[in-house]
Amino acid sequence: xxxxxxxxxxxxxxxxxxxxxxxxxxxxxxxxxxxxxxxxxxxxxxxxxxxxxxxxxxxxxxxxxxxxxxxxxxxxxxxxxxxxxxxxxxxxxxxxxxxxxxxxxxxxxxxxxxxxxxxxxxxxxxxxxxxxxxxxxxxxxxxxxxxxxxxxxxxxxxxxxxxxxxxxxxxxxxxxxxxxxxxxxxxxxxxxxxxxxxxxxxxxxxxxxxxxxxxxxxxxxxxxxxxxxxxxxxxxxxxxxxxxxxxxxxxxxxxxxxxxxxxxxxxxxxxxxxxxx
Amino acid sequence: xxxxxxxxxxxxxxxxxxxxxxxxxxxxxxxxxxxxxxxxxxxxxxxxxxxxxxxxxxxxxxxxxxxxxxxxxxxxxxxxxxxxxxxxxxxxxxxxxxxxxxxxxxxxxxxxxxxxxxx
Numbered sequence: 001x002x003x004x005x006x007x008x009x010x011x012x013x014x015x016x017x018x019x020x021x022x023x024x025x026x027x028x029x030x031x032x033x034x035x036x037x038x039x040x041x042x043x044x045x046x047x048x049x050x051x052x053x054x055x056x057x058x059x060x061x062x063x064x065x066x067x068x069x070x071x072x073x074x075x076x077x078x079x080x081x082x083x084x085x086x087x088x089x090x091x092x093x094x095x096x097x098x099x100x101x102x103x104x105x106x107x108x109x110x111x112x113x114x115x116x117x118x119x120x121x122x123x124x125x126x127x128x129x130x131x132x133x134x135x136x137x138x139x140x141x142x143x144x145x146x147x148x149x150x151x152x153x154x155x156x157x158x159x160x161x162x163x164x165x166x167x168x169x170x171x172x173x174x175x176x177x178x179x180x181x182x183x184x185x186x187x188x189x190x191x192x193x194x195x196x197x198x199x200x201x202x203x204x205x206x207x208x209x210x211x212x213x214x215x216x217x218x219x220x221x222x223x224x225x226x227x228x229x230x231x232x233x234x235x236x237x238x239x240x241x242x243x244x245x246x247x248x249x250x251x252x253x254x255x256x257x258x259x260x261x262x263x264x265x266x267x268x269x270x271x272x273x274x275x276x277x
Numbered sequence: 278x279x280x281x282x283x284x285x286x287x288x289x290x291x292x293x294x295x296x297x298x299x300x301x302x303x304x305x306x307x308x309x310x311x312x313x314x315x316x317x318x319x320x321x322x323x324x325x326x327x328x329x330x331x332x333x334x335x336x337x338x339x340x341x342x343x344x345x346x347x348x349x350x351x352x353x354x355x356x357x358x359x360x361x362x363x364x365x366x367x368x369x370x371x372x373x374x375x376x377x378x379x380x381x382x383x384x385x386x387x388x389x390x391x392x393x394x395x396x
Contacts, residue, residue, distance in 0.1 A: 186373070188373050188378060189371065198371065201339045202337045203327065203339060204326050208339075
């Protein structure tokens with residue numbers, strides 16, 4: 001008997017380093033995430049995941065390529081250009097705050113050490129406006145989406161690059177990670193339930209989009225919306241679909257989620273605005 | 278004593294069997310139709326979102342097709358549990374907790390279970 005207890009103690013002692021192992025790092029999470037898609041999805045061409053379900057639905061891809069010949073978001077890109085070119089009342093412009101047009105999109109989202117927050121492109125657009133005495137734009141669509149789309153288009157081909165440095169940044173990352181994997185709403189679904197574990201599968205007449213590549217193509221033109229919408233607008237719609245109360249665009253919850261998603265899609269090409277069903 | 282027990286238990290089993298037959302016979306065609314509607318309705322069961330169901334358009338393929346249910350669930354109570362509270366079998370189940378989260382009422386669950394069991 002004593003021998004058995006002794007052996008059990010020994011085994012548990014050997015196991016304890018495993019049980020008390022440190023939580024995985026963002027880099028490790030990202031690697032595991034990419035591996036999961038590579039192994040479990042119909043396509044192992046990870047770079048193509050910037051195209052969402054078009055990575056594995058040929059019919060939808062053909063339709064989308066036709067749509068892209070005369071992009072339905074073109075008018076909004078023109079509006080974005082006008083907004084970009086227009087001087088503020090004080091003579092300054094978006095370029096004064098955000099820098100050169102083609103250098104902007106890839107900087108977001110990022111962690112702001114001083115204010116302990118996540119800075120998004122849309123957040124910086126409105127900060128620029130208010131700091132220059134202009135009225136801020138509504139967050140989810142319209143002019144905000146047009147300008148965000150124009151800025152994204154100028155960065156097409158550049159890659160998402162997000163680094164999580166320091167404990168505070170890590171806390172934001174973990175907040176987003178928890179949000180992503182937590183069950184939510186009356187239907188009790190996590191983001192991962194649909195967009196990782198069942199990505200590419202059919203939910204009635206629709207394919208579930210892969211979470212890998214989610215942030216590359218926003219703002220997005222959705223046929224359902226008939227216009228461009230921001231990533232946070234889509235988050236709100238997703239939360240409603242699982243019958244959860246959506247958070248506000250640019251809330252800490254959605255900013256953290258955007259940050260986490262960007263880390264997961266680090267290295268993928270920026271190709272916004274996209275067009276989706 | 279033991280002999281008596283056997284007689285009683287046999288009698289009880291027989292009664293239960295009759296009861297079960299009697300019960301299934303009470304599922305009216307209307308209730309069955311109602312169960313089907315609830316199962317197909319996007320705002321109610323929405324079973325088709327994930328499961329193939331004979332007679333349903335554009336089924337999802339996230340979860341197993343709902344066919345041969347009596348063979349898969351010899352015990353109807355287990356099917357009911359799976360529909361009422363899928364977390365019993367799998368705490369991380371993607372299937373919504375229809376009862377606990379009030380997606381369907383008790384009576385609606387009755388009808389959906391009867392319909393699904395008929396597949």
